[in-house]
Amino acid sequence: MLHRVSFNAQRIASSNVGSIRNYLGYTSGLDKRKVTVIPGDGIGPEITSSVMGVFQAAKVPIEWEVFDVSGGQPISQELIASISRNKVALKGPLYTTILSGSQSRNMEMRKALDLYAHVIPCKKIDGVNVRHSDVPVDLVVIRENTQGEYSGLEQTLVPGVVQSLKIITKEASTRIARYAFEYAKAEGRKKVTAIHKANIQKMTDGLFLETCKQVAKEYPEIAFDHMIIDNCCMQLVMKPEQFDVMVTPNLYGNLVTNVGAALIGGPGLAAGANVGERAAIFEMGAHHVAADIAGQDKANPTGLLLASAMMLKHMKMDEHATKVENAVRKVIADRKVLTLDMGGSASTKEFTNAVINEINN
Known part of the structure; x- marks a missing residue:
């Protein structure tokens, strides 16, 4: 179901977190940019509420189109049409069942x-205690998002024997490799590292690696190297400072992203974006629904707040993006109002209030 909504910042900060429907209200939106929002499962409604409250305080000219697909509800054509029309969406985590059920809605x-x-992006945030406290962690994972082991082509050959098809194409590999190098060029990054398992998966990962090598020749000003995925995971833990931009096939990107999130303090801190030619969806970098703390006002909304700032930059609303991001980083750096995962005792509402107060100061 679709709702067009606007939010009052103080009402969000003081209300029961997670009850998004309690905040529904119509706005004409004549001078506002429409954005699709999918609160999602687990802590999703709480952290999307936090973003909406912060946006209201920052006077971001946004009109939200809210779609509830929690509890395994299917992705409707209306939702896809909304994202296609609006070009941008903000999304909470969506749960995918294990062993049974339908395809991942993500x-x-x-x-x-x-x-x-x-x-x-996985960059250390001032004020967050991390294991590598003396090491500058500042890396970006760029993951191919449509193929590989996530192609969804599985079948039973005979009872007790199943087959899963891993699809890698030169076209998709070229596209993601070029995206990684263009990103590095635009952001002033110095190196791109391709992550693979071409020593074992010689045809699929071999094609990915060879394609990355070919694309690298088009960008002689950017250093290029490559690393096997298992060694990569070890090197991330031992010497994360050696990585800059990492380009990966689908499954390896998911693994590396979670290691990267751990390096900067946990799943509540990483931001992420799913980007295509026609639209982009912004979300937490680590897709944990955190069902064990859902509805308890304990969730850390930092990852989604930083993702929302990425979204605003994508929409050319740089001033608003800077206002939101700076407020979040200032609250964390002050270390007075931190959620449990950052070593504090603040609730989601209290952290959101602190960010709102920082914006209003």
């Missing part, structure tokens, strides 16, 4: 909208 949206690049 993958369904990525494929329907051809969101081929998953971009996850």
Whole structure:
């Protein structure tokens, strides 16, 4: 079901977190940019409420189109049409059942909208205690988002024997490699590292690696190297400072992203974007629904707040993006109002209030 909504910041900060429907109200939106929002499962409604409250305080000219697909509800054509029309969406985490059930709804949206690049910056945030406290962690994972082991082509050959098809194409590999190098060029990055398992998967990962090598020749000003995925995971833990931009096939990108999130303090801190030619969906970099703390006012909304700032930059609303991002980083750096995962005792509402107060100061 679709709702067009506007939000009062103080009402969000003081109300029961997670009850998004309590905040529904019509706005004409004549001078506002429409954005699709999918609160999602688990802590999703709480952290999307936080973003909406912060946007209201920052006077971001946004009109939200809210779609509830929680509890395994299917992705509707109306939702896909909304994202296609609005070009941007903000999304909470969506739960995918294990062993049984339908295809991942995350993958369904990525494929329907051809969101081929998953971009996850993993940069240490001042004020967050991390294991590598003396090491500058500042890397970006760019993950091919539509193929690989996530192609969804599985079948039973005979009882007790199943087959899963891993699809890698030169076209998709070229597209994601070029995206990674263009990103590095635009952001002033110095190196791109391709992550693979071409020593074992010689045809699929071999094609990915060879394609990355070919594209690298078009960007002689940017250093290029490559690393096997298992060694990559070890090197990330031991020497994360050696990585800059990483380009990966689908599954490896998911693994590397979660390691990257751990390096900067946990799943509540990483931001992410799914980008295509026609649309982009912004979300937490690590897709944990955190069902164990859902509805308890304990969730850390930082990852989605930073993703929302990425969204605003994507929409050319740089002033608003800077206002939101700076407020979040200032609250964390002050270390007075931190959620449990950052070593504090603040609730989601209290952290959101602190960000709102910082914006209003």
